Amino acid sequence: MNRFTYARAEQVGDAVSAAMQRRAATFIAGGTNLVDLMKENVARPDHLIDINRLPLQQVEETEDGGLRVGALVTNADLAYHPLVEARYPLLSRAILSGASAQLRNMATTGGNLLQRTRCFYFYDTATPCNKREPGSGCPAITGQNRNHAILGASEHCIATHPSDMCVALAALEAVVRVTGKGGERRVPFAELHRLPGDMPERDTTLEPGDLITAVELPPGRFAEHCTYLKVRDRASYAFALVSVAAAVELAGGTIKEARVALGGVAHKPWRDRTAEALLRGKAASTEAFQEVAEALLQDAQGYRHNGFKMALAKRAIVRALGEAVSGRQAS
């Protein structure tokens, strides 16, 4: 761990301008990921700006009937919030499938969006990693890549985004409120995280100094028909090999709209609107779900140890859509 200075910010504006002044400054909220990364010398901020005192702790209804979640609302508080449980059970389930109760008590909404990959090589400074040290190489491509991406990867990086919550937020088409150099702006969730391309060191489209202040959820339409299915190596406290956030709006017997977001398969929560559109106007059926699954995975590419994810993802999509439609989430 390197040496760093520490200051507590009282206002959003102060936090942002403090962050802009120092290149290697970092915000700290729950610290559940950042502190680990600092202990491993993966993150080496020279200045920590503690944002825990900022007034970003509220969950409130918006004018359009949606919900605004302050960036500092903890994962636990969000998952168990009555409005979230009632209107966005998908989000509750996704959050509760991640980490442990202790971590969820500390981790915040904004921080969850910005957690770093769990790629072994990223975490181990004795090894090369393009995400940690651009240009040093990617041993994961030929190495231990069981947890790695099958969609949207590049020759520079095959890491995945580890969040469960973000997979639900992608499906729900949340909007991220950001305050930065140019003031406040709204970033559609799909545009927050990016694919690695030739700049794997950048996980998101945020600019230096940008502070996530809130996440806004559009009015809930999927409370009756949604599921979060997480497939992992043990029953709890493991990152997803594949996860599926499925949300369906039904009109009579037919599907009016379907959303399918995948976790554990790409550098960002993965969605494919063209594939989802295949379900529009159709009756729910296993065949229809399989068609969507095939479409979602058609460009997938496996590596030595993660090829199984392609078949697994398809099965998980079919299972999740089935559960979403039936309204019965398996335990």
Added chain:
Amino acid sequence: MRGEATRIGDGINRVDGRAKVTGQAKYAAEFEAEGLLHGWVVSSGVAKGKIATLDTSAALAVEGVVHVLTHENRPRLAWFDKSYRDEDAPAGSPFRPLYDDAIVYSGQPVALVVATTLEIARHAASLVRVTYKTEEHETDLAARREKARKARPGKGGYEPPPKPRGNADEALAKAAVKVDAAYESPAEHHNPMEMHATTVVHEPDGALTIYDKTQGVTNTQTYVSNVFGLKPDQVRVISPFVGGAFGSGLRPQYQVFLAVMAAQVLKRSVRVTLTRQQMFTFGYRPATWQRVALGATAEGKLEAVVHEAIGETSRFEDYVEVVVNWSGLLYQCDNARYDYKVAELDVYTPLDMRAPGAVLGLYALESAMDELSYALHMDPLALRLANYTERDQNTDKPFSSKELRACYAQGAARFGWEKRLPTPRAMREGNKLVGWGMATGIWEAMQQKAAARAVLSIDGKLVVGSGTSDIGTGTYTAMTQIAASILGLPIADVTFKLGDTTLPPAPLQGGSWTVASVGTAVKAVCEAVREQVFKLAKKMKGSPLAQASLDEVIFAGGEVRLARDPAQAVSIAAAMRAGEAFTLEEETSTLPQLQEQAKYTRATHSAVFVEVKVDEDLGKVEVTRVVSAIAGGRIVSAKTARSQILGAVVWGIGMALEEETLMDHDLGRFMNHNLAEYHVPVNADVRDIEVIFVPEEDEVVNPLGAKGLGEIGIVGVAAAIANAVFHATGKRVRDLPITLDKLL
């Protein structure tokens, strides 16, 4: 209950439980010393080669850094290998930290930064710059299997494979039914909750008091004395509590070496604690390849057993364990052949991990027996019973006791085995496949020399001590219980001390022999005290026991009572007062009855029954029920005994489904070196586990009749789960762990 004497076999709460849950139990890294310095280890990032440059200037420039130890500035150390050999060392040349510029494995310590605070040491360690001249490394067992060679014996307790009997290969070729399969298992790390740590207190006279995480204080004392040229009486090692070890504390690990070296160089007290990541930079269960071939008659009588194994080891030591021998002793078979080899890789030396060898050998053997049962269309349990043996054919000796038949019967009954449908994929519940599998387990029942001291005070308090350890197994409780029962004292009046080289010596805590060895010494020393008390009680003026002999009295409630008329009693305090004895003290050393024991094979046995439910679409396996029936001799402490088996079964679930240290062979480095990525079972993975202790009497193993329970609980569990998975799915996975991708 206070005031009531505890008997051997009762299930009492851990006597150290309160201290542990309230944080009063102190572990190696929690002892303080004046002016304590903190060491942080810098680890190698390459697997093989030489250190080209080692620049410590930036680290030394940090305020608060006192020293950076490297191979370039280390003090003189012992020259001969034998000085570095410890009680659990295998044949070869033990690893010497900071000895020279050679890198022999990835993660090897290359420097120790010593500073006034942990934070400064950690920061400065990140500033040490090391470059390497790398050499080609080999870390993949699969790629080196052809180069495997006969292992050098030399490790304590290791038995090379027995000579073949009959002609197994010919019998196999002729057998009516046969199976022949290879089984693989990965490297696994111990991952105790407590990281390895040592606090070395540099006493004013130059002596060292060392608080170490170890499974044997004497082992650490001898090692430190030999390596650093100290007299044993200048080195006191203390280890009152160990937060799990599972074998990882059987050998002195490099943190004790580095902490002592720094203390010696600086003449200061020093603590070194390893990080979780560094817990993956020393011993582990070796990746192992096995072949088991079984031949049988059409009726299921075994005609041939062939068991071959290749385990990985380092370039510098031959780690060996008993993997294959069990196959010739568990079942009746006149033709058996074994082979055991090691393959050298550029890795650290493997290390005993709970039921070393047996847990691997029985995984393969019991998987193969299951495969054979299907080939024969025979119930897996019936196949075992058809080949039951009352004699160990490896040595041609009877068992000192063997209640395995009762394990099978009681385990099967409790599990409901008779309701099993024999065909794979025949049992379902909802959309899940249900599988029932079983396996047999075996482990040796051993006893070592041990010593104990007991002091009974006139106030009725008894203090017993032995330099053993309690790695979470319940030693404190079991020994307290043995002592209390012999003198008829309430538990609260008995204190057991351990983990200190000033106490009478005990063997390493391993091999499931602590109760058998230390318990025997505690029993003997307390019986000696009892005899003294009895003599004083008899001598008292007007003693109602004057005419009694020792076997006519009982000790209970702090009194010596006439058995046939308990009202005729003398209190221990009164007897001591009358004899003017304020304390009664005894010290005893006990040895196994080697001649008598040598006539028998002494072993614990188990039968494990498992239910799994498999979500086939997603490959997800849940272990919903386990019944483990154990024949482990006399049970000394029922509650801690049960906990031992429960913990072992949980680990068996991990071994079967989750545990694997993943090596990047390009880098020659273990990569999932943390507890988020190295998966052990979480609470949600663990469902119903039932433990049955089958009554078993044995007067040969030791005077207590206890066989030891540390290992037996895990043996067979992985096979039983793998067999249940086959029964559920029809898929035979022969490489552990059975992760979901292998079932898709």
